[in-house]
Amino acid sequence: MSVAVQLVIALGSVAALVVLMALARRLPFGAEVKRKLVHVGTGIYAMGLPWLFPDRWPVYMILALTLVMMVILRMPQISGRLGEAVHSVERRSYGDFLLAISVGLCFFLADGVALFYVLPIAVLTLADAAAALAGSAYGTRRFKVEQGVKSVEGTVVFFVMTLLVALICLMFLSDLPPLNILTLALLVAGFGALVEAQSWRGFDNLFLPLGLLVLLEVHSNSHLSDLAVIAVLFVLAIIAARAIGPRFGLSTHAARVYVVAIFLILASVDLQNAILPALVLAAYPWANARTPAGDDFGDLDMVAGLALFSFGWLALGNAVGWNAVQFYGLTAMGLVMGLGTLALRRRLVWVPVIAAALLALRQIVTALNPPHSLWAEPLLVLACLCLALSAAVSAALPDMFFRHRVLKLTILSMILPLAYYALAVMDQGATPPPAGGSL
Known part of the structure; x- marks a missing residue:
C-alpha cells in the first residue's frame, strides 16, 4: 500500500x-x-x-x-x-483523551503481537460500554468512587463480558493449553473488573488497557501453577487493603486503587525495581497526614501520577531501545524525597537521613539489576542531585505544594532524570544493548 x-x-x-x-x-x-x-x-x-x-x-x-x-x-x-x-x-473526566493515548501506547508496546493489542482494546471497548449501560439502566446497589458512584451490577456485567472477550481472544490469538487459557482469562477478568470498578475521571481508559497489556506480556506464557499463585495473591491483597488501608489514612476506594497500582508495578518490573515506586505510595499518606494538601483526592492523584510516569518511562525505553529502569527509579526516589521533606517540614534535620537511606536502597537495587539495564551507570552523582533538588525546593517552598502536590512533585522529580537520559542516549549512539527497552 x-x-x-x-x-x-x-x-x-x-x-x-x-x-x-x-x-x-x-x-x-x-x-x-x-x-x-x-x-x-x-x-x-x-x-x-x-x-x-x-x-x-x-x-x-x-x-x-x-x-x-x-x-x-x-x-x-x-x-x-x-x-x-x-x-x-x-462529571469531570479525561476519558476521551486517555482512550486515544491508550490506543497509541498499546499499539506501540504490543510490538506487533496481536493478542497484546486486541484483547486490552476489546475489553476497553466492549466490556466497559456494557458495564456502563447496565449500571445506568439496572444498577441498584451503589458504591462511592471519588465524587461519583458505580454499581455492583455494572461491575458484574464487566467481569462476565471481560471473561468472554478474554476467552475468545486467548483461544484464537494464542496456542496456550485450555487450563492456562481459563486461568488467565479469569485473572484478566478479575483484574479488569477491579480497575473498572475503582476508576475515576476516566482513568480506566488508561489503567485498564495498559494494565491488561502488561499482565499479558509478563504472564501469558507463565506456568499454570504460577498463574494460580498470582490469582490467590491478588485476592488476598484486596482483602488486606480493605483491612489495613484505613489505618494509613486511606479511604476504602483509595486502598483498593493502591492494590491495583502495586499489582501493576510488580507485573511491570522485577521485584527489586518495585521497591522505590512502592515507597512513593507509602510516602504520600505520611506527608499528607503531617502537612495536609489542599487536593480533595490526592491519594488517587498519587496513583495516577505514579502510573503515568511508569508507563511514560516504559514507552520511552521501548521507543529509543535504551533501558530506562534506572531513571524510573531515580524519578520515584525524587518523589519519595519530596514527600518526605514535606512530611518533615518542621524537623528538617531528619531529611539527610532519608536521603542517605534512599541512596543506600538505590545501591542495593542497582546491584540486583541485570547488566543491560546499567548501561548509564554510574549515576550516583545524578541520584544525589535528584535528591537535593527535591529536598531543596520542597523545604524552601512548601506552600507551593499545597495544591496539585502530586503533579508538581512529579514534574520536579522528572526534570533531571529525563534530561540526563536524553543526553546519555545521544552520547551512547544508535545501537542499544540486548533487552534494552523494557522496565
Whole structure:
C-alpha cells in the first residue's frame, strides 16, 4: 500500500469519527448512551488498525489528529453542539483523551503481537460500554468512587463480558493449553473488573488497557501453577487493603486503587525495581497526614501520577531501545524525597537521613539489576542531585505544594532524570544493548 493511499485512509478515518459524533448527537438517547456509542464505534475501528495499515505512522497520525480534535471539541465557542456526544456527561473526566493515548501506547508496546493489542482494546471497548449501560439502566446497589458512584451490577456485567472477550481472544490469538487459557482469562477478568470498578475521571481508559497489556506480556506464557499463585495473591491483597488501608489514612476506594497500582508495578518490573515506586505510595499518606494538601483526592492523584510516569518511562525505553529502569527509579526516589521533606517540614534535620537511606536502597537495587539495564551507570552523582533538588525546593517552598502536590512533585522529580537520559542516549549512539527497552 502506497504512502498516498495510507494518508487518504488516515484522514478519512478522522473524518469518519467526526461524522460518527454528529450522528450520535442526533439519536434520541441519553448523554451516557451517546458517549458509549462513540466509544464502541471508535474502539471497534481501533482493533483493526494493525491490519489496516502496513506502516505504523498512519496510526500515530490518526491518534494525534484525534487528540487535536478532542481539544477543539472542548471549546464551546468553536465546537458548538458537536462535542455533545462525547463531553455532555456531567462529571469531570479525561476519558476521551486517555482512550486515544491508550490506543497509541498499546499499539506501540504490543510490538506487533496481536493478542497484546486486541484483547486490552476489546475489553476497553466492549466490556466497559456494557458495564456502563447496565449500571445506568439496572444498577441498584451503589458504591462511592471519588465524587461519583458505580454499581455492583455494572461491575458484574464487566467481569462476565471481560471473561468472554478474554476467552475468545486467548483461544484464537494464542496456542496456550485450555487450563492456562481459563486461568488467565479469569485473572484478566478479575483484574479488569477491579480497575473498572475503582476508576475515576476516566482513568480506566488508561489503567485498564495498559494494565491488561502488561499482565499479558509478563504472564501469558507463565506456568499454570504460577498463574494460580498470582490469582490467590491478588485476592488476598484486596482483602488486606480493605483491612489495613484505613489505618494509613486511606479511604476504602483509595486502598483498593493502591492494590491495583502495586499489582501493576510488580507485573511491570522485577521485584527489586518495585521497591522505590512502592515507597512513593507509602510516602504520600505520611506527608499528607503531617502537612495536609489542599487536593480533595490526592491519594488517587498519587496513583495516577505514579502510573503515568511508569508507563511514560516504559514507552520511552521501548521507543529509543535504551533501558530506562534506572531513571524510573531515580524519578520515584525524587518523589519519595519530596514527600518526605514535606512530611518533615518542621524537623528538617531528619531529611539527610532519608536521603542517605534512599541512596543506600538505590545501591542495593542497582546491584540486583541485570547488566543491560546499567548501561548509564554510574549515576550516583545524578541520584544525589535528584535528591537535593527535591529536598531543596520542597523545604524552601512548601506552600507551593499545597495544591496539585502530586503533579508538581512529579514534574520536579522528572526534570533531571529525563534530561540526563536524553543526553546519555545521544552520547551512547544508535545501537542499544540486548533487552534494552523494557522496565
